[in-house]
Amino acid sequence: MSGRLQLIEQKLLAIDGAGFQNLCDTYLTMRENEYSSLNRTGSQLGKLKTIIGTPDSFMRISGNKLAYIEYTTQATVIVKKIKEDIDKCWMNLKLVLKQMKSIK
Numbered sequence: 001m002s003g004r005l006q007l008i009e010q011k012l013l014a015i016d017g018a019g020f021q022n023l024c025d026t027y028l029t030m031r032e033n034e035y036s037s038l039n040r041t042g043s044q045l046g047k048l049k050t051i052i053g054t055p056d057s058f059m060r061i062s063g064n065k066l067a068y069i070e071y072t073t074q075a076t077v078i079v080k081k082i083k084e085d086i087d088k089c090w091m092n093l094k095l096v097l098k099q100m101k102s103i104k
Contacts, residue, residue: 018048021071025057028069034062042071054088068093 042056055068070085
């Protein structure tokens, strides 16, 4: 079993950011039962390339709520990266709410 785990770890380390994001989106769609849609805002349609922006993906979950998803392949200063991603998601959410308010 440990040989299989090592192989999985090696394969994960070998993929680039776009491949990792695609893998994680696929995993989430298979794992999460309570989502109604997944929007891959950080991926280029039909290509294995990412798009700069926040969030990388988001899904609509039960209760008509949104879950923002950020991915990273960064291995160093991970806590700082997570905090920055959370801040970017909050800023994005505030912008979206402001835009929705102006439409009403």
